[in-house]
Amino acid sequence: MDFQRVFIFLGLAVTGYFLILTWQQDYGSKTATEEIPYISQEETALDGSVPSTPAQSDSSIPELSTIPTMPLSAVSPATQAPSQPLISVETDVLRARINPVGGDIVAISLPAFPATLEQEDQPLRLVSDFNRYQLQSGLIGPDGIDKAGNRPIFQSAQVDYELGSRNELRVELTPNLDGVNELSIQKEYVFRSGDYLVDVSYEIENRGSTPKTMAFFGQIKRDGQPPQEQDSNFMTLQPFIGGATRREDERYFKIDLEDLNEAPYQYDFTGGYIAFLQHYFLTAWVPFRDQTVRYFGKPAAGSAGLYTIGYTAAPVTIAPGERVELGGQLYMGPKDQPRLASIAEGLDLTVDYGFLWFIAQPLFSGLTWIFDWVGNWGVAIILLTVCVKILLYPLSAASFKSMARMRKLQPEMVRLRDRYGEDRQKLGQAMMDLYKKEKVNPLGGCFPILLQMPVFLALYWTLMESVELRQAPFIGWITDLSAMDPYFVLPILMGISMFLTQMMQPEPPDPIQAKVFKFMPVMFTFFFLWFPSGLVLYWLVNNILSVLQQLYVTRQIELGRD
Structure with a gap:
């Protein structure tokens, strides 16, 4: 039995298995591009109960009972807003649509990211009605203006806003308070040049003679479906769609939407974030300053398949004549690690590199550094592969030396097989005596090769999770x-390189093993047909370097220089 080949085969098989599982979980969606219709009062309504505020953590935070929940049946039907166009906001990186009903963001497009390479003039729609996707915010509590089923209607000075050459754009919205003059409220969105982070705030003045109590909330409402129907290809299933937040003991905690059907999520925390994730992009609410807030997640009442995740700040009591500002920050854009890290601790971890993050993160840093130098992600992958190969040279050299020595013993191993025939016990003992005599360890090359498998898996997650490589060209096709x-060119070349690598290895004495290992290049070529070309490029270059290294090591052994 050729133990070395068995271990190598098992290592490659396990790697391929994990790659298939990860591909199925993390890749394969397309992006919605259809137009956004007007959204009615019913569609912008809050769920059956408004978000609750965080429980008391010090004397400044009232008890939960001071902010009652409000069932939908307890409120009078909302006044239907007259047919109004959505408010349009355009910056250099964002195109937003704001519904006057509730003042919520109901559409976001990202001009810097084409929906597809075939539709370069169509920006990716991150938020759209395709998934009933909305970014809601408001004021709740005894004196809040947002009630379940009854949202305020806002007016703006204009319908179209454009940043132009300015660094900052303020969109001010004034609610119709139905003749209530005790409160002066203005909602404001602040957009900035080159930034996907937007400030959302309410400026409130109490003009009455009694205190007013209310709390700010921000939430993301969305269904759990991918942005668009999946490819029919069996290798391209949906990516992770769900929430993520910060906890005391975890900077990155995933919220599975299916789990919310079993039990709503609720957690009080100071600072942090709550985000809705999809492949390469996310939306996230971040509280102002170091507020203690209540993060929540739940199915939307009365809407099958719809979920809301968000946070509610502590209630604030506004004295007569007092003016306060309540609000938070809203990120709507790509998973840009440096920018996300600067917004909230742990938000950059939404770029999920899996359990091998401690390997993937340095690989990404190295890949980015090389790209800044060469300006081509494909070339950067090639150079990164060379660097990884150099770093792992001592390990791989030991493996190649072991295989070269085993190859020199091939004639003697064939002779022993012919001598002992089907007597596997005697054949095994004779093989062990031969290894001992020639001072060859049949497992000597296995451990170094298996150590390289985590690097391969980590690079897979690096390529799949890094938005920088989305639609990144290499050469030609x-x-x-x-x-x-x-056109499957790289997978076929990869299969050929794998076949050449096998030709340089000693042939297994067992005929069944020999057939299995000859089939491996075909099997891996088939798997790699649907893998990202960046990953196939890495494997191809790695195989070519392995062939060159094997030739060098074998030559050194033949010359007696080992």
Whole structure:
């Protein structure tokens, strides 16, 4: 039995298995591009109960009972807003649509990210009615203006806003308070040049003679479906769609939407964030300053398949004549790690590199550094592969030396097989005596090769989770390193390189093993047909370097220089 080949085969098989599982979980969606219709009062209504505020953590935070929940049946039907166009806001990186009903963001497009390479003039729609996706905010509590089923109607000075050459754009919205003059409220969105982070605030003045109590909430409402129907290809299933937040003991805690059907999520925390994730992009609410807030997640009442995740700040009591500002920050854009890290601790971890993050993160840093130097992500992958190969040279050299020595013993191993025939016990003993005599460890090359498997898996997650590689071109027909090779050129070349690698290894004495290992290049070529071309490029270059290294090591052993 050729133990070395068995271990190598098992290692490659396990790697392939994990890659398939990860691909199925993390890749394969398309992006919605259809137009956004007007959204009615019913669609912008809050769920059956408004969010509750955080429980008391010090004397400044009232008891939960001071902010009652309000069932939908307890409120009078909302006054239907007259047909009004959505308010349009355009910056250099964001195109937003705000519904006057509730003042919520109901559409977000990202001009810097085409929906597809075939539709370069169509920006990716991150928030759209396709998934009933809305970014809601408001004021709740005894004197809040947002009630379940009854949202305020806002007016703006204009319908279209454009940042132009300015650094900052303020969109001010004034609610119709139905003749109530005791409160002066103004909702404001602040957009900035080159930034996906938006300030959302309410400026409130109590003009009455009694104190007013209310609390700010921000939430994301969305269904649990991918942005668009999936490819029919069996290798391209949906990516992770769900929430993420910060906890005391975890900077990155995933919220599975299916779990919310069993039990709503609730957690009080100072600072933090709560985000809704999809492949490469996210939306996230971040509280102002270091507020103690209540994060929550739950199915939307009365809407099958719809979920809300968000937070509610502590209630604030406004004295007569007092003016306060309540609000938070809203991020709507790509998973840009440096920018996310600067917004909230742990928000950059939404770029999920899996359990091998401690390997993937340095790989991404190295890949980015090389790209800044060469300006091409494909070339950066090639150079990163060379660097990884150099770092792992001592380990791989030991493996290649072991295989070279085993190859020199091949004639003697064949002779022993012919001598003992089907007597496997005597054949095994004779093989062990031969290894001992020649001072060859049949497992000597296995451990170093298995140590390289985590690097391969980590690079897979690096390529799949890094938005920088989305639609990144390489050469010629490779226009997107995060997508499969449309003509299967790289997978076929990878299969050929794997076949050449096998030719340089000693042939297993067992005929069944020999057939299995000859089939491996075909099997891996089939798997890699649907893998991202950037990953196939890495494996191809790694195989080529392995062939060159094996030739060098074998030559050194033949010359007696080992």
